[in-house]
Amino acid sequence: MPLxxxxxxxxxxxxxxxxxxxxxxxxxRRDHGKLIFIDLRDRWGIVQVVFNPxxxxxxxxxxxxxxxxxxIQVKGMVCRRPPGMExxxxxxxxxxxxxxxxxVLNTAKTPPFYINEDTPVDETLRLxxxxxxxxxxxxxxxxxxxxxxxxxxxxxxCNEGFIEIETPILFKSTPEGARDYLVPSRxxxxxxxxxxxxxxxxxxxxxxxxxxxxxxxxRCFRDEDQRGDRQPEFTQLDIEMSFVxxxxxxxxxxxxxxxxxxxVSDRQLLFKPFPRLTYAEAMRRFGTDSPDLRFGMELVExxxxxxxCDFRVFSETLAAGGIVKGLKxxxxxxxxxxxxxxxxxxxxxxxxQGLVTLxxxxxxxVRSPTAKFLSEETLQSIIRRMEAQPxxxxxxxxxxxxxxxxxxARLRVMLGDKLGLxxxxxxxxxxxxxxxxxxxxxQEQRWDxxxxxxxAPMDEDIPLLDTDPGxxxxxxxxxxxxxxxxxxxxxxxHRREIQEKVFRLIGLSMxxxxxxxxxLLEAFEYGTPPHGGIAPGIDxxxxxxxxxxxxxxxxxxxxxxxxxxxxxGAPSPVSPEQLKELHLKLDL
Ligand code: ASP
Numbered sequence: 001m002p003l004x005x006x007x008x009x010x011x012x013x014x015x016x017x018x019x020x021x022x023x024x025x026x027x028x029r030r031d032h033g034k035l036i037f038i039d040l041r042d043r044w045g046i047v048q049v050v051f052n053p054x055x056x057x058x059x060x061x062x063x064x065x066x067x068x069x070x071x072i073q074v075k076g077m078v079c080r081r082p083p084g085m086e087x088x089x090x091x092x093x094x095x096x097x098x099x100x101x102x103x104v105l106n107t108a109k110t111p112p113f114y115i116n117e118d119t120p121v122d123e124t125l126r127l128x129x130x131x132x133x134x135x136x137x138x139x140x141x142x143x144x145x146x147x148x149x150x151x152x153x154x155x156x157x158c159n160e161g162f163i164e165i166e167t168p169i170l171f172k173s174t175p176e177g178a179r180d181y182l183v184p185s186r187x188x189x190x191x192x193x194x195x196x197x198x199x200x201x202x203x204x205x206x207x208x209x210x211x212x213x214x215x216x217x218x219r220c221f222r223d224e225d226q227r228g229d230r231q232p233e234f235t236q237l238d239i240e241m242s243f244v245x246x247x248x249x250x251x252x253x254x255x256x257x258x259x260x261x262x263x264v265s266d267r268q269l270l271f272k273p274f275p276r277l278t279y280a281e282a283m284r285r286f287g288t289d290s291p292d293l294r295f296g297m298e299l300v301e302x303x304x305x306x307x308x309c310d311f312r313v314f315s316e317t318l319a320a321g322g323i324v325k326g327l328k329x330x331x332x333x334x335x336x337x338x339x340x341x342x343x344x345x346x347x348x349x350x351x352x353q354g355l356v357t358l359x360x361x362x363x364x365x366v367r368s369p370t371a372k373f374l375s376e377e378t379l380q381s382i383i384r385r386m387e388a389q390p391x392x393x394x395x396x397x398x399x400x401x402x403x404x405x406x407x408x409a410r411l412r413v414m415l416g417d418k419l420g421l422x423x424x425x426x427x428x429x430x431x432x433x434x435x436x437x438x439x440x441x442x443q444e445q446r447w448d449x450x451x452x453x454x455x456a457p458m459d460e461d462i463p464l465l466d467t468d469p470g471x472x473x474x475x476x477x478x479x480x481x482x483x484x485x486x487x488x489x490x491x492x493x494h495r496r497e498i499q500e501k502v503f504r505l506i507g508l509s510m511x512x513x514x515x516x517x518x519x520l521l522e523a524f525e526y527g528t529p530p531h532g533g534i535a536p537g538i539d540x541x542x543x544x545x546x547x548x549x550x551x552x553x554x555x556x557x558x559x560x561x562x563x564x565x566x567x568x569g570a571p572s573p574v575s576p577e578q579l580k581e582l583h584l585k586l587d588l
Contacts, residue, residue, distance in 0.1 A: 009045020011092045015078040023073040036063040048096040059102045069108035075101040127566040142554045146542045152260045162213040167202040178222035189583040195221035203240035207531040208523045212242040229550045240533035265545040270428040278434040287409030292483030293428040295421035301325045311373035317398035324398045328386045332393025333359040352407035356396040364390045424547045429481045437474035446507040451476045455490035489534025496524040
């Protein structure tokens with residue numbers, strides 16, 4: 001017999017008059033002299049329990065000893081609360097349980113932070129006592145939401161004919177552009193497994209194996225520097241499909257995301273269907289391939305308007321092959337000198353030389369130290385191009401295209417936050433397509449795949465691989481939500497000669513390619529169907545659905561920002577015997 005007949009959260013007026021047995025944690029305790037009130041909490045909610053010495057002197061005496069987070073079992077009668085004592089904030093607020101018996105199942109030390117309040121707590125402390133942190137309502141809600149999302153995904157894909165297949169964690173390097181986590185082999189001295197950066201090769205091999213529609217809620221491992229909001233291990237919904245082109249993959253994912261948002265979350269989907277932007281368009285309008293489409297403030301290039309002008313910051317940048325691009329801050333003309341300086345300081349942190357601003361006052365006059373270097377005609381054409389209204393501030397970066405785009409993209413998001421334009425109740429999903437197939441690696445003076453080495457080039461761009469590889473586009477697609485890339489995928493190369501050509505282009509010799517991917521190349525010779533897939537990240541998506549600021553809030557046991565488990569203390573040293581067994585010597 002379970003220790004409870006009902007959950008704390010389920011009791012309603014329909015239960016009045018029933019004897020119930022509840023079990024859970026002491027969430028709150030109020031001692032009103034004679035009466036002791038306990039808010040009893042379990043996963044399903046909170047209910048008020050009343051200890052009255054007239055009902056049971058024995059139970060009342062025990063209740064006097066209760067402290068927060070004690071684990072108790074209570075037997076009592078469900079009663080209507082006295083008139084005026086109802087609590088509309090609690091789902092069980094119409095009733096209370098009049099305790100007749102109580103058993104203390106366990107005591108608890110005073111927790112290092114409040115479990116019953118959503119007050120800010122130092123994150124280190126939260127991670128150190130994660131099991132207590134997870135007891136808090138917000139975290140319970142997030143983890144349950146995550147479960148609901150994953151369950152929805154599983155059901156949805158099963159209905160679409162997908163099957164779930166597990167792939168190994170101990171595998172061989174699967175390049176996704178990050179460093180591998182390595183696991184030394186005891187049985188094979190000097191050899192290592194790599195933890196998968198994603199199941200990429202394995203899911204492609206499952207297509208060779210004829211499964212046609214695969215998915216997996218897959219853990220991926222990437223040993224990257226912990227910049228920003230990253231985790232060394234994270235979860236992807238890994239998908240692969242045979243006999244499809246990119247439209248088919250995008251269609252399944254778009255229907256899945258639309259359904260999960262509408263049915264599992266309380267967020268509002270801003271666009272249906274999801275808009276599509278080419279990579280070139282996204283870069284032009286937003287300076288990034290993961291634009292936040294919840295608000296406008298698009299970037300506008302004015303290079304052609306200021307070429308050869310007297311303002312040297314502009315003319316010299318353009319002469320050196322740079323661009324002049326900017327955005328319009330509604331109402332920004334009233335910013336103080338200090339505020340404008342802060343914007344300039346902000347773009348400098350992304351490598352820009354500075355920020356040139358033109359304020360349009362309420363009379364439509366341009367106010368700016370720069371204005372005197374620009375003819376009236378030029379100023380007017382800039383105002384027209386920017387569609388600036390009196391009261392607006394125009395802010396420009398003159399720099400190399402990559403720097404101007406990045407700095408302005410960041411500025412746009414920063415201003416979006418500042419102006420309250422990024423409502424986290426709204427989800428703006430969009431597709432980015434037609435990516436460049438390759439990106440030039442300055443440092444190593446060679447091409448890198450812009451996605452991964454298994455992505456197919458566009459059919460019509462295959463000849464470009466021999467003549468002008470930088471111009472070729474790949475058959476890849478990203479799904480973006482509120483400024484985050486939440487999924488990336490592609491149609492794959494399924495013919496060996498093209499795969500070998502791509503390996504050559506990215507500087508892998510045939511021997512290196514065979515050593516690393518021999519199994520895949522070999523498989524491609526046994527009747528590989530055309531196939532493609534995608535891998536939406538689960539953590540970030542749940543974060544957006546939960547309205548949380550980082551993915552640690554939706555992962556039960558995340559690593560800290562310095563990639564440590566603060567609760568268990570990992571990574572940690574191991575014993576000399578363990579090292580010896582693995583044939584390892586430390587060189588620190
Ligand atoms: N393996 C890719 C990734 O992890 C996704 C894909 O191409 O399906 O980003």
